[in-house]
Amino acid sequence: MAKKKRGIKKNVRQVFQYYDYNLLVSVILLTCFGLIMLYSSSAYSAQIKFRDDMYYFTKQAAISAFCLVAVIVGSQIDYHILTRNFAGWLYLIANILLFLTKFIGTELNGAKRWIYFGPVSFQPAEMAKVAIILFLPTLIVKMGKNMRTWPAFFTVLIAGGVTSFLTYVFTDNLSTAIIIAGITVGLLFIVFPDSRPFVAGVILVAVVAIAVVWYVKGSVTSDSFRLRRVQVWLNPEANSSVGGYQVMQGLYAIGSGGFFGKGLGNSLQKLDYVPEAQNDMIFTIICEELGLFGAIMLTILFAFMLYRLFFIAQNAPDLLGSLIASGIFIHIALQVVLNIAVVTNVIPTTGITLPFISYGGTSIVFLMAEMALALSVSKRIRFKDQEA
Template sequence: MVQKLKNYDFTLMITPILLAAFGLVMIYSASMVFAVVNEYKPTHYLGLQSVRFAMGLGAFIVCCIFPYKYYQKLIKPIILGIILLLIAVLLFGSNVNNAQSWIFGIQPAEFAKLALIMYLASVYSKKQEYIDQFSKGVLPPLILTGIILGLVVLQPDIGTASIIFLIACSVIFSSGIRLKHLLILIGIGVALLLFAIPYMITDERLSRFTGAYQPFQTPDSHGYQLIQSYLAIGNGGILGEGLGQSVQKLGYLTEAHTDFIMAIVAEELGFLGVVIVIGMLAIIVLRGIFISRKTKDSFGALLAIGISSMVGLQAIINLGAISGLLPITGVPLPFVSYGGSSLLVLMISMGVLNNIAMQVKKREQEPATEQQNNDSKVLYTNRGGKTWKNNLSR
């Protein structure tokens, strides 16, 4: 038992738990006035998120123990279940904030992120011998990826769809795809986007760009939320106004406990609090990338890079929205924002990543000769007499 504990990556175990626990504190601080206004107890949103945190913590522990390689055997029911849930959302789901994204109290699109990472990691790890062949090695998995993206876009949930697309790109690039094939895929993606733009553009979506890049032209409507975010960030200064002392959460910044929670962090804990939160997110992402490079199993390496990309991209899009660099898309800040589905998926992902890290440490304890034999079998593939390494090992 002691030996097993030594194999875990304690930095990667403690950091997401601390972030999620910090999120509970900030959710209570940011939501108590909003809860009272809506005739709930001040602890309403804290209580709901605490239950989800407990569920996520349990899932995290299970996934830390469960060998990640078994997900390859379960990938068919996992991906089929996600597709059925996404279809069910469109048929029977609940409409919240102009998006039909909820069913059975969860957001299947959040779970689709992790399911697609597992699917792409599994498929491309098996196609390493012919990954340089576009029609045979690269194209087939993209069909199912397109189906999942299409189902999420139809909700419509453009923010989540963007993250899923970017995650898929990161896994595909890391799988060892040729540059010319990558350029072909980018070209196809741009062509599809140009084709879809006339059907996707609505006054509401255009207003998000106006609100992001010209907020002071519509301060009472489209630009209101971003302006309130600016005020919260500006009021915080270096050390902040103090925990619980935010003014913007008093009805000015709408639903501040969700995707704009970092603005409240900035106001109450200042620039220092923001740096600490971003630093902890960076630790998770960089640690995941490091693990992906140390993993000699292609499936584990692609799975680690996909999970790291998911956390990093979601953080970038959220921070870009509250600072006006990107349009507001409703993407939550990982581990910190209010949201049960997002937190549960992230905690499961961290458990999977920790299990990969544990396998890396166990491998490092093997005799050097055995390691070299395993490396030559797993990491390298032979193509026409040429030895090749995937992008993760470059």
């Protein structure tokens, strides 16, 4: 008599390829929101300067549309190929361009940070951020287990410190130098097992900051541009003629918006009360027109993007991918926090844009390059699903 065959359940593990569409959607939403607010904040000044109220919007929209397509295409490229073939060269070229900016750069708004190649212009400092995000993870992975040693720690610290130093000294861009230093320290914190140097660094920075504030409060005036900014931060009303005007007008815009704002397009401060409102101070116009509600919604969008970057870093297939995603996370987080802190006068004024929102073609190009890298890492993630 034939034996009855009994059904035996076997566990079958299926491997699924992943692609973080959530991150892509957050990029698209932030870009679209940024374009809307860019037009709203810049239409008046563009009409006055160029007799075209869509001047800034048209340029930014064209670059953004091209970059979004490039992100989708570029994310299909394996990030290992990029790091293996381009990380070192990009780091070297970025540092050389930072050095040359002081000698061949074009001065705009009192700062020499732009290099022109015919009709094309860009800021090497923006390239330096991407170069650091690619190069330092590559360097850390190559060191392997040696990364636990002090010589390796200082090697990475010096590599990031050189770029930060060149950014500050040769382009006079303190905010970007701080961000590059923050990315370097953040990546070291992730891979280095000893927390003592980071604690000592935080204490040192706090002591220096307190000493500077104490010195500035005790002095009547200062010839230093940086120290004058601290004076403006401490008392913007008394220093309205040397930088406090922009801060005060920005705070007026934020305060007058209330919870739901005056309505899209109804800002008064963008009528040349807040200079260059479409750049660093665009968050103040968002608060005035969309109120606290709009500011919260924007913050949630940024938080969602950072969450997706954190998710990619956690689930990356290797340390290299995890560090690249972590570097992008640190960059976006620092830039968002610093911009909002500046426009709300929590910290002294420094020229730093709001990612995906502020006007700037170079900024958009390299931010999108970072998003392409993050999506490339996400595409190599593999999840296993167990079925009965």
